[in-house]
Every structure is written in C-alpha cells, then in structure tokens.
Amino acid sequence: MEGTEKKKVPRRSYLVKGSLQWKILAWVMGMLITFSLFLALGFYFPLLYILYSNLPGESVILQQTAYFYLSMEKYIWISVPVVMVLIGIYSMILSHRIAGPLYRLEKTLLSIGEGDLSQRIRLRKHDELKDFGSRLNQTLDRLEGYLREALQALDEVERVEADLSSRSHPASAAAPDMEAQLLRLKESTSRLRQALSSFRLSSPPGSGIPPK
Known part of the structure; x- marks a missing residue:
C-alpha cells in the first residue's frame, strides 16, 4: 500500500569527484610509503651495522640489544598495514570534505553561467572551503x-x-x-x-x- 511505503533515503557517496579524491589518496599513500621506507632504513641500518661489525668493548651487549629489537620487528610491521588502512579511510573522508564543496561550486558556477543568480553554495557543517563559499555567496548577493x-x-x-x-x-x-x-x-x-x-x-x- 502507498501509505505503508517507506521513503527511500539516498545513500551517501564519498566519491563525489572521483579523480580528485583518488589523486589525494594516492598522494597520501605515496607519502606514507616513503616515510615507511625511511623509517625501515633508520631502523634496520644501525641494528645490522652492530650485528655485522666488530665493535670493541660492549659489543656483546650491543649485539644482544640489536637482536632484541630485531625480534620485535614482526610486531612493529603488523601495525603498518593497520595504520595505512586507517590513514586511507581518513584521507577519503578528508577528500570528501574538499571534493564535495568543489562539486557544488562547479554546479553553482554552471547555473550562474546560464543566468540563474538565485543559486547559492550550501556547505555542510564539516565541509572545508567555508570561507570561500561564504565570500562567493556574498558576491552573488551583491551581483543579484x-x-x-x-x-x-x-x-x-x-x-x-x-x-x-x-x-x-x-x-x-x-x-x-x-x-x-x-x-x-x-x-x-x-x-x-x-x-x-x-x-x-x-x-x-x-x-x-x-x-x-
């Protein structure tokens, strides 16, 4: 029956401007991978140097310390994929807050180009570029x-x-x-x-x- 039909709620899409959002995600992941490589280099190089160098004096203690840290590496690297996934999710959410306003800005400018000056940019609570959207709306108010x-x-x-x-x-x-x-x-x-x-x-x- 029509009276019992539920109103469909549109699903929220986080890919508003896919190309831009994927570029942001790729950039963040690239920076994270680069940081991980430098971190691995800084972690392994001193330990391997201690293990394979004939250091005088307290070399035994240093080697035992190096072995200890190397035995802990599996726990360290298990957390890396988890961190990358969490950062990827956060990057997608952040890119959505940027791409959403850009998408609405594009649509608004297209409407203005067609002569419709009644359009305004409506941004949500957590969206970025609020200052820019507010200034553009003020400009449209004056123009109108x-x-x-x-x-x-x-x-x-x-x-x-x-x-x-x-x-x-x-x-x-x-x-x-x-x-x-x-x-x-x-x-x-x-x-x-x-x-x-x-x-x-x-x-x-x-x-x-x-x-x-």
Whole structure:
C-alpha cells in the first residue's frame, strides 16, 4: 500500500569527484610509503651495522640489544598495514570534505553561467572551503542586488515611456507634464547606468569584440 511505503533515503557517496579524491589518496599513500621506507632504513641500518661489525668493548651487549629489537620487528610491521588502512579511510573522508564543496561550486558556477543568480553554495557543517563559499555567496548577493536595481530602473523607464506614448494632449498643454516625465525618465536611466556600471566587462559595449 502507498501509505505503508517507506521513503527511500539516498545513500551517501564519498566519491563525489572521483579523480580528485583518488589523486589525494594516492598522494597520501605515496607519502606514507616513503616515510615507511625511511623509517625501515633508520631502523634496520644501525641494528645490522652492530650485528655485522666488530665493535670493541660492549659489543656483546650491543649485539644482544640489536637482536632484541630485531625480534620485535614482526610486531612493529603488523601495525603498518593497520595504520595505512586507517590513514586511507581518513584521507577519503578528508577528500570528501574538499571534493564535495568543489562539486557544488562547479554546479553553482554552471547555473550562474546560464543566468540563474538565485543559486547559492550550501556547505555542510564539516565541509572545508567555508570561507570561500561564504565570500562567493556574498558576491552573488551583491551581483543579484545590482541586477535587481537595474531591472527596477528599466521597469520605471518602460512605464514612463508607455505613459508618454499614451498622451494625446496638445503640445502646449502637455509641456509641463512632459517635462516632469522626461525628468523621471532621465533619473531612471541614470539609476540604470549606475547599477550596470558596477560590472566590469571583458570588452566595452558596442565594440564588437566577443566576451572572453
């Protein structure tokens, strides 16, 4: 029955931008493997040097100490895969917190490029790049405000134009009112120009140069 159907909850995917996240994971794992190799070199080289060198004095004690540490190596290296798995999981979670905002940023910019200025970047509590997303949203708010002001001024210009076009009075009688309407038209045009001048274009209007 429809009333008993459970609403499906979308599964959370940690691979939002797979290529970027795999690169981050590969970089972290590469650094971890490199660190492990240097650690192994620093661990084995002194011990092997002690075992195979004829050191005077307390060489027996040193050799016994070296044997002891070498006997413990299996316990040390058992923990290495566990640590690598844990770091890999943490790297995937961290990359998700970076890739998620980048994915939403990409979608938002595509919508803006299509003329939809109502879009905003919505970031979750633990996402990174919050400062960047907040600044971009503030920029979009200002941009939308400029365009809204321009559209309002344009509406006023169109109303004045329609009013002037509908006049049927003689020129002498309509002159004072016509002057007032023209003044309103001039003010609205000035507001429109001021609002639109807030934008920087890649080429001046009317130059015939396509935007970059």
